[in-house]
Amino acid sequence: MSSTQGMYQLKPVGRAKLWWSIMGIAAALLLLPLGVNAVVPDNSKSYRQLSIGAVGYEWEVPVVTGSGAPVMCEMTSDDLFMKYWECNGDTTVVTMLVEGVEDPENTLRRMIRATLATPMPEDIVPTAASEDGRAHALLQPGTDEGFLVSLPIVAISQQGQGDYEDVTAVAIVNGVSNEYYASHIWSSLAVDRGLPYEQEFPLQLSEDEPEYPMEPDPFGGLSPEDLPWDQFPWEEWLNEPEGATPPGGIGGFGSLPEGLLPDSEPADDDLPDAIRAGSNPNQSPAVEEAA
Numbered sequence: 001m002s003s004t005q006g007m008y009q010l011k012p013v014g015r016a017k018l019w020w021s022i023m024g025i026a027a028a029l030l031l032l033p034l035g036v037n038a039v040v041p042d043n044s045k046s047y048r049q050l051s052i053g054a055v056g057y058e059w060e061v062p063v064v065t066g067s068g069a070p071v072m073c074e075m076t077s078d079d080l081f082m083k084y085w086e087c088n089g090d091t092t093v094v095t096m097l098v099e100g101v102e103d104p105e106n107t108l109r110r111m112i113r114a115t116l117a118t119p120m121p122e123d124i125v126p127t128a129a130s131e132d133g134r135a136h137a138l139l140q141p142g143t144d145e146g147f148l149v150s151l152p153i154v155a156i157s158q159q160g161q162g163d164y165e166d167v168t169a170v171a172i173v174n175g176v177s178n179e180y181y182a183s184h185i186w187s188s189l190a191v192d193r194g195l196p197y198e199q200e201f202p203l204q205l206s207e208d209e210p211e212y213p214m215e216p217d218p219f220g221g222l223s224p225e226d227l228p229w230d231q232f233p234w235e236e237w238l239n240e241p242e243g244a245t246p247p248g249g250i251g252g253f254g255s256l257p258e259g260l261l262p263d264s265e266p267a268d269d270d271l272p273d274a275i276r277a278g279s280n281p282n283q284s285p286a287v288e289e290a291a
Contacts, residue, residue, distance in 0.1 A: 095171050104159075108156075151175050
């Protein structure tokens with residue numbers, strides 16, 4: 001046997017088929033997540049009706065508007081103890097059920113610290129209660145101190161009844177639109193107690209705009225459309241004595257600064273023909289002839 005015949009080996013049978021089988025399995029595994037995502041709905045943006053409840057409790061308070069329409073928010077987290085909602089893109093709402101509440105004000109303070117990890121300032125607004133004493137509301141105003149900026153926080157609670165008398169529904173509202181969501185939560189809790197929906201929120205959530213003293217109206221109450229834009233009192237001003245300021249200043253908006261007063265009255269020969277004739281200097285001769 002020659003050396004060439006000794007080095008020759010037969011090609012294994014079926015290696016190509018095995019290789020393609022492995023490639024097919026690998027491709028199927030890589031494409032499997034895409035198929036699963038196409039079938040399973042996307043829960044990253046789970047918009048649901050805002051509600052106050054918890055796992056294991058039949059008591060749940062749905063939040064609605066005055067017309068009965070559901071208030072929709074995106075549920076971002078749902079665990080055994082609390083639910084986090086993202087509402088309107090600028091407000092966070094945390095809802096939960098708490099057992100064994102003896103002091104509603106202290107409970108609301110603790111829930112703010114626990115859910116938002118926010119320290120409670122000393123000048124916090126006291127807790128307000130409903131007429132029947134079952135619902136409470138607490139407001140932590142926003143702060144703007146240099147680099148430390150915090151949005152206002154509203155905490156609302158309501159004691160249950162019947163089988164859930166020892167359970168308290170709690171909602172923490174933090175964000176720009178806190179007035180909208182807090183008022184709907186407060187009214188929805190009133191409906192759960194058997195009261196009418198129209199309930200005035202016991203705390204003032206939006207600050208009134210400061211009243212600034214109004215300056216006298218230089219236009220005398222006239223609208224921009226009624227102002228005499230075509231009248232130019234240049235002729236009267238030019239006849240004033242040297243150094244005099246026109247009455248009310250230019251256009252009646254105040255006195256002309258001293259540095260802008262004319263040094264001397266221009267001679268009549270130096271005036272444009274249109275002004276000397278007493279016509280509008282901005283009006284073309286063709287328009288004057290047509291008039």
